[in-house]
Each structure stands twice: as C-alpha cells, then as structure tokens.
Amino acid sequence: MKPFKTYALIIIYLIVSVPVLYIASNLYSNKIALLIIYSLITFLVLGTILHRGLKKFNKFYMNERDMLYNILDDVDAIIIVWSKDLRVFNYNDCFLKKTQYPPDFLKKAKNIKSVFLLDYDNHKDIATILDNRDITIKCSDGSCLSVIWKTTVIQEGKQPVYLSIGIDYTQILDMENKLTESEKKLDIALELSEIGLFLRFLDSDKCFISANLQKLFGFSSQEILMSEFEEIVHPKDVSLVHIYTQNMQDATIDEFNKIVSIDLRIKCLDEGYRWFNYRFRLSESFGLDLPVVGGSLIDISKDKEKDTLIEKMAYIDEVTQIYNRNRFMMLGQETYSCSKELGFSYWLIILDVDKFHIINDTCGYQNGNYLLHDIALTILKNLASGGFCARIGSDNFAILIRNTGDDTYPVTLVKKIQSALFELSTGIFSTQTITASAGYCKLPEDGKEFSQVLEHAEFALRLGELPRSNIVRYDNFAHDKIIQKSTLEKELENAIIKNELVLYYQPKINLITNEVIGCEALIRWIKADGTIIPPNSFIPVAESSNLITRISEFVINEACRQTKLWQESGLPPISISINLSSVDFYQTNILKTIQDALDATGISPELLEVELTESLALKDIDHAIRQMKELNQIGIKVSMDDFGTGYSSLSYIQVLPISLLKLDRSFIMNLETDEVSRQIVSSVINICKSKQIEILAEGIETESQAVILRKSGCNHAQGYYFGRPMPQSEFETYFRNALKITL
Ligand code: C2E
Numbered sequence: 001m002k003p004f005k006t007y008a009l010i011i012i013y014l015i016v017s018v019p020v021l022y023i024a025s026n027l028y029s030n031k032i033a034l035l036i037i038y039s040l041i042t043f044l045v046l047g048t049i050l051h052r053g054l055k056k057f058n059k060f061y062m063n064e065r066d067m068l069y070n071i072l073d074d075v076d077a078i079i080i081v082w083s084k085d086l087r088v089f090n091y092n093d094c095f096l097k098k099t100q101y102p103p104d105f106l107k108k109a110k111n112i113k114s115v116f117l118l119d120y121d122n123h124k125d126i127a128t129i130l131d132n133r134d135i136t137i138k139c140s141d142g143s144c145l146s147v148i149w150k151t152t153v154i155q156e157g158k159q160p161v162y163l164s165i166g167i168d169y170t171q172i173l174d175m176e177n178k179l180t181e182s183e184k185k186l187d188i189a190l191e192l193s194e195i196g197l198f199l200r201f202l203d204s205d206k207c208f209i210s211a212n213l214q215k216l217f218g219f220s221s222q223e224i225l226m227s228e229f230e231e232i233v234h235p236k237d238v239s240l241v242h243i244y245t246q247n248m249q250d251a252t253i254d255e256f257n258k259i260v261s262i263d264l265r266i267k268c269l270d271e272g273y274r275w276f277n278y279r280f281r282l283s284e285s286f287g288l289d290l291p292v293v294g295g296s297l298i299d300i301s302k303d304k305e306k307d308t309l310i311e312k313m314a315y316i317d318e319v320t321q322i323y324n325r326n327r328f329m330m331l332g333q334e335t336y337s338c339s340k341e342l343g344f345s346y347w348l349i350i351l352d353v354d355k356f357h358i359i360n361d362t363c364g365y366q367n368g369n370y371l372l373h374d375i376a377l378t379i380l381k382n383l384a385s386g387g388f389c390a391r392i393g394s395d396n397f398a399i400l401i402r403n404t405g406d407d408t409y410p411v412t413l414v415k416k417i418q419s420a421l422f423e424l425s426t427g428i429f430s431t432q433t434i435t436a437s438a439g440y441c442k443l444p445e446d447g448k449e450f451s452q453v454l455e456h457a458e459f460a461l462r463l464g465e466l467p468r469s470n471i472v473r474y475d476n477f478a479h480d481k482i483i484q485k486s487t488l489e490k491e492l493e494n495a496i497i498k499n500e501l502v503l504y505y506q507p508k509i510n511l512i513t514n515e516v517i518g519c520e521a522l523i524r525w526i527k528a529d530g531t532i533i534p535p536n537s538f539i540p541v542a543e544s545s546n547l548i549t550r551i552s553e554f555v556i557n558e559a560c561r562q563t564k565l566w567q568e569s570g571l572p573p574i575s576i577s578i579n580l581s582s583v584d585f586y587q588t589n590i591l592k593t594i595q596d597a598l599d600a601t602g603i604s605p606e607l608l609e610v611e612l613t614e615s616l617a618l619k620d621i622d623h624a625i626r627q628m629k630e631l632n633q634i635g636i637k638v639s640m641d642d643f644g645t646g647y648s649s650l651s652y653i654q655v656l657p658i659s660l661l662k663l664d665r666s667f668i669m670n671l672e673t674d675e676v677s678r679q680i681v682s683s684v685i686n687i688c689k690s691k692q693i694e695i696l697a698e699g700i701e702t703e704s705q706a707v708i709l710r711k712s713g714c715n716h717a718q719g720y721y722f723g724r725p726m727p728q729s730e731f732e733t734y735f736r737n738a739l740k741i742t743l
C-alpha cells in the first residue's frame with residue numbers, strides 16, 4: 001500500500017469514529033468503559049491499516065533492490081561488495097557458481113582474504129586488492145580462477161565500501177597456454193624437421209617467419225619486413241623474389257592455391273649463403289582479410305651440392321670445362337619449346353675446328369686437348385651475355401643465342417670468334433692456322449624439334465666443309481634435294497640388286513651408205529611397275545655415290561655379253577659403244593673391268609667403243625690421256641661424247657687420243673635455220689678430218705638435218721630419225737631389217 005492510501009484511511013477512520021464516539025458517549029453513561037472500547041477499536045483498526053500500509057511500502061521498495069540484485073546475479077562476472085576491514089557485505093550468484101562455495105560461505109568467513117591467493121601484507125591488503133588487476137580466486141575444490149579485477153569505491157567516508165567486479169578468464173588463459181604449448185611443439189617439430197615457415201602478407205611489407213628461421217637468419221623478431229628479408233637474399237636471386245611477389249600480387253582468382261616452387265640463396269647468420277627451396281602458394285583463407293603467400297622454406301644446400309656434382313659429372317665436358325652435348329640438348333629443347341610458345345627466335349651455330357686431326361697428329365693429343373680448352377674459352381669470351389656454349393663433339397662447339405632481329409648476327413659473331421681463334425696459333429701451335437667453320441640455323445623455324453634444328457645446322461656445316469673458315473646458313477631447299485638424293489640412292493641400290501637395270505640400243509648409221517654401223521648402249525631403269533626411268537634421272541646420283549662403279553660394271557659386262565649373243569645368233573659383227581663417267585675413269589680400275597669382260601665373252605676389243613665427255617678430260621688431262629692411250633693399246637676406240645656442250649674446246653681434239661667425235665644434238669637441232677651452227681659444224685668436221693678423227697652427228701631427227709650433215713662431210717649419224725634407243729630384241733629385228741634393205 002502506498003503511504004498516501006494509509007494516511008487517507010486513518011483520516012477517514014478518525015472522521016467516522018469521532019462522531020460515533022460522541023453519539024455513543026451521549027447514549028452510554030460509562031464513559032471510561034466507552035473510552036477503553038474506543039481505544040481498543042482504534043488501536044486494532046489503526047494497527048491493521050498501518051501494518052498493511054507498511055507491508056505494501058516495504059514490498060514496493062524491496063522489489064527494486066531485488067531487481068538490482070537479480071541483475072547482478074545474472075551478470076557473468078564475479079561481484080563482491082566489501083568494506084575497508086575486508087568484511088564481505090554481499091556477492092553475486094556468479095561468484096558462488098564459479099567458486100562452488102556454499103551460499104553463506106563468505107558471510108561466514110567474514111574476510112575477503114580467504115578466497116584470494118595473494119601473499120598479503122596486512123597493511124597493504126586493501127591497496128593490493130585495489131591495485132591488482134589480475135587476481136587468483138581459490139575455488140571450493142582447490143582449483144583456481146584467473147580473474148581480471150576492477151574495484152571501485154561505492155561509499156566514501158571513514159568506513160568506505162568497495163565493489164569489485166571480476167571477469168573470469170581462466171579458460172582463455174588455458175587456451176592461450178595450450179596455444180603457446182602448440183606453438184612450442186610446432187617450433188620443435190619445425191626445428192627437428194628442418195622446415196622453416198615463411199608467410200608474406202600481401203597488403204603490407206610484413207612477413208612472418210618461424211622461430212627456427214628467425215634463429216638461422218639472425219632476425220630479432222619473427223615478424224620481419226620484406227625489405228629486411230630481401231637484404232639477406234643473394235643479389236642474383238632477388239629479382240626472382242621480385243618476379244614471384246609481383247606475380248602473386250597480380251594473380252587472378254584461378255591462380256590461388258597453385259603451388260609454386262623456387263630455389264634461392266639466402267644468407268644465414270654464420271654460414272654465408274645457403275640454398276633454400278621455397279614452396280609456397282597464394283591463399284585467401286586463414287580468416288585473414290587479404291591474401292597471404294605462405295609456404296615452407298627448406299635448406300637444400302646439400303642436395304644442391306650433390307646436384308652440382310651430378311650436373312658436373314653429367315653435363316660438364318672434361319676437356320674444356322664447358323657444358324657438353326647432353327646439357328646442350330636439354331637446354332636446346334627447353335629453348336625450342338619456349339621460343340615456340342612465346343614467339344622468340346634463337347640462333348643455333350655449330351663451329352667445327354678446321355683440320356683438327358692434323359693438329360692432333362702434329363702437336364699430340366694432349367696439346368690438342370689444351371687447344372680445345374682455349375678454343376672453348378675464346379668462344380665464351382666472345383659470346384654476348386645470355387649466350388650458351390657447349391662442346392657437342394670432338395672438335396665441334398655449339399652456340400645458342402637469342403635472335404635480336406639482325407640476320408647478319410651469326411656471321412658477325414662467327415667472324416669475331418674466327419679472328420680470335422687465329423691468335424691461338426702461337427707457341428706449339430705456331431705452325432698451325434687455327435680456323436673454324438660454322439653452320440647455323442634459326443630456331444624454332446628450321447626444324448620440327450630441337451634435335452632436327454641441330455641436325456640441320458650440322459648439315460649446313462658439312463655443306464661448307466672443304467674450304468677453311470666457311471660460314472653456311474642452313475637452306476631448306478638444298479636439304480630437301482639431298483634427302484631426295486639419298487632416297488633415290490637407296491632405291492637405285494635396290495634396283496641393281498633386283499636387276500631392274502636394262503640396256504637399250506640406239507643404231508649408228510653411215511650417212512653415205514645408210515648402213516647400220518654399230519649401236520650405242522644406253523641404260524634404262526625399268527621399275528617393277530613398268531615405269532622406265534631415263535639415265536639422266538639417276539646417273540648423276542649414282543656418280544655422286546659409289547653406285548656408278550657397279551652400274552658401269554653392269555654396262556660393260558652386259559654390252560659385251562649382248563654383242564657375243566648377236567654374233568652367236570649369226571648377225572654380222574657390230575660395234576657397240578658404252579658411256580663411262582669421269583668417276584669410273586678416275587677412281588676405279590676400269591681397264592681391268594673391261595679387259596675381264598672381253599676375256600669372259602671373247603669378243604674382239606675393236607668392237608667395243610668407250611664414250612667419254614669433255615668434262616672428264618678437264619679434271620686431269622694427263623691422267624685422261626694416259627687412260628685413253630691404255631684403252632687404245634688394248635684395241636678399244638675412245639670417242640668424245642657430247643662435243644659442243646660445256647667446255648667445248650677444239651684444243652682437246654689436238655691432244656686427246658680419240659678416234660671419234662660425237663657432235664652434240666644442240667648443234668644439230670639448229671642446223672636447218674642457223675648459219676652459225678652450220679659453219680661451226682663444218683669447221684669441226686674439217687679439223688677432225690685433218691686429224692683423222694671420225695665424226696658422228698647426234699640427235700638427228702629430220703631428213704634435212706641428215707642431208708646438211710652429209711653435205712658438210714659428216715659420215716656418221718645417230719638420232720630418232722634413224723632409230724630410237726630400243727630394247728635388245730627390238731634392236732635385233734631393226735638390225736636384221738636394215739641388213740635386208742642394204743643387201
Ligand atoms: P648420250 O651418251 O649423249 O646419249 C645420247 C642421248 O641422246 C640418249 O639419251 C638418246 O636417247 C638421246 N637421243 C638420241 N637421238 C636423239 C634424238 O634424235 N633426239 C633427242 N631428243 N634425243 C636423242 P638417253 O638415253 O636419255 O641418255 C642420256 C645420257 O645419259 C647419255 O647421253 C649418256 O651421257 C648418259 N648415259 C646413258 N647410258 C649411260 C650409261 O650406261 N652409263 C653412263 N655413265 N651414262 C649413260
């Protein structure tokens with residue numbers, strides 16, 4: 001009940017009861033008894049009103065205080081109200097809950113000291129409790145709570161009252177301790193495993209390193225600046241760190257979590273630079289706002305040392321101490337793929353020391369090795385930075401260098417090296433001229449893969465083999481021709497084995513009598529499918545290989561055999577001419593082969609004629625004369641074929657022991673129209689006549705050509721007009737028919 005209600009009730013009672021008492025006193029004579037009754041009633045009524053009013057009053061005010069206490073009880077903080085003499089007035093539920101003390105414990109203990117684990121000095125008690133922000137509270141079971149303590153005075157005066165609020169951080173402390181313990185374990189594990197951790201925060205220059213790295217690198221803290229770290233990275237590897245840092249900063253979301261691994265040298269506190277492998281990735285996880293780059297840093301110096309040794313053994317050339325072919329191939333393959341991918345180009349140059357075998361022979365093998373070493377040094381000295389040089393063969397060196405767009409660069413570089421090599425011709429090598437030839441290619445365009453580019457550069461080198469100090473660029477076209485040639489060579493060799501070579505015979509005619517005076521054996525290659533390959537398509541290839549010797553042997557034997565067969569079949573003896581190439585004439589004992597064929601068949605040497613071209617005489621005229629004379633001696637006639645082509649020189653007619661000159665078709669074909677041709681032909685005919693050399697006109701295709709030649713004094717002829725080269729049986733029929741006509 002509120003106070004004013006109580007007052008109102010009292011007033012109402014008095015207003016009502018006083019008139020009642022007055023009326024009662026008039027009616028009732030015993031006034032004393034009446035007063036006693038009135039007093040008793042008044043006492044009871046007023047007592048009841050006041051009691052109820054007080055009760056309500058108390059209830060009203062007590063509710064507010066309880067509410068406050070309830071709130072304090074609900075707070076998750078320990079609250080204790082105490083006085084200067086350390087007496088406890090009150091505390092909240094949280095205190096009891098956390099300490100597990102019975103509700104009246106502190107009230108009984110009366111002294112706040114009994115719950116604090118402090119080494120109190122009596123007169124300092126209050127100051128200690130007031131000042132101490134970290135306090136340990138003993139619990140009923142003997143365990144302790146770590147509390148952050150804050151005390152304020154809530155009542156000043158002689159007997160001040162304090163309110164202390166404490167936040168229990170025992171669990172946080174536990175966690176912290178556990179974390180520190182885990183950190184310690186991690187540090188020990190890292191130390192034992194020799195793995196360091198390196199974390200870089202991309203938003204700042206800050207990095208975090210594990211304790212073992214901190215010790216190893218000599219940093220005062222585990223938190224360092226990137227600039228501090230870069231100071232201990234080897235100057236040659238700093239750019240690598242920059243590149244990767246930049247890459248990480250520019251990384252797109254797809255590149256997150258990609259593992260990158262780099263090797264770099266880092267200066268350690270006591271040991272100087274050591275090799276480390278940093279295996280890291282960019283990540284946005286770990287609850288950090290900005291991406292971090294982090295990973296392991298492992299000392300790989302020992303592996304590197306091993307690698308260097310293995311690399312040295314596998315990739316360094318003993319003699320020159322520069323890289324060897326293996327290393328060159330590896331680097332070349334990498335360069336090839338990079339240049340293809342990125343659109344760069346490189347020069348691949350191969351240098352070959354000219355006539356190195358002579359240096360070895362004359363100066364000794366050991367000195368040859370010294371020279372190779374000096375040559376390697378000379379090349380390295382002249383190589384621009386970024387160039388790579390290796391010894392890829394005994395006296396072959398290869399250079400790989402970026403193409404900067406100047407196509408003349410390889411030649412300039414090789415010339416520079418060549419003039420530097422020239423200076424090595426001193427001391428023991430003073431009698432030698434140290435020169436080198438080069439073949440070069442561009443990659444990637446000069447080959448489908450690196451090994452092919454290298455082959456092509458070697459091919460270019462071989463092309464320029466003969467003269468010294470040659471520099472040859474690889475030529476795709478020339479190479480294709482050579483490939484074709486070698487394929488043809490193989491096919492031709494097979495053709496010889498499979499007897500696909502056949503002789504055709506073209507008649508030679510006496511222009512005066514029209515008689516068949518002989519024939520020329522002309523070779524054909526008839527393939528299995530019936531294709532006929534003319535000699536001009538394979539004889540040059542055969543001449544550049546040793547196949548021509550085998551072909552000539554076949555021609556000699558076959559011509560003699562056929563002549564013999566014709567004789568045996570009753571045909572009159574007919575002379576047969578064969579064509580020999582200059583290779584036969586200079587490299588093989590052709591005379592013996594001919595003699596053997598004649599002996600084997602028994603045919604008369606007079607029936608065999610050998611046709612040689614002018615170019616043959618050109619090479620070594622004395623040798624040519626000697627050989628021809630020897631042929632003459634065994635009774636074989638020698639004719640000069642294709643006169644008028646190439647190096648036509650009438651002077652040869654004066655010196656060469658020939659019995660017949662064959663005028664080339666190129667003269668004959670213009671006879672009818674060209675007066676000059678006619679004059680040349682008649683002068684050649686006259687000279688030959690004066691030298692008793694017979695003359696035969698080749699390639700007569702028309703009657704008028706035959707007529708002009710006959711008139712000019714040419715007695716013999718050959719050409720489609722009289723008969724094409726034909727197979728043996730056909731020629732036999734032709735010959736028999738011709739005999740009938742003349743008979
Ligand atoms: P060659 O010795 O001057 O032979 C004459 C060539 O002229 C033959 O060509 C023949 O078919 C061709 N011929 C003859 N009359 C005419 C004509 O009226 N008009 C035209 N357009 N051509 C005519 P073939 O048989 O193709 O031989 C070409 C060359 O191959 C020969 O020229 C000869 O140098 C060489 N050869 C042929 N057989 C052999 C051989 O067994 N050994 C060697 N080393 N070379 C041979």
Ligand code: MG
Nearest residue numbers: 520579611641
């Ligand atoms: Mg001929």
Ligand code: MG
Nearest residue numbers: 641642662698
């Ligand atoms: Mg000819």
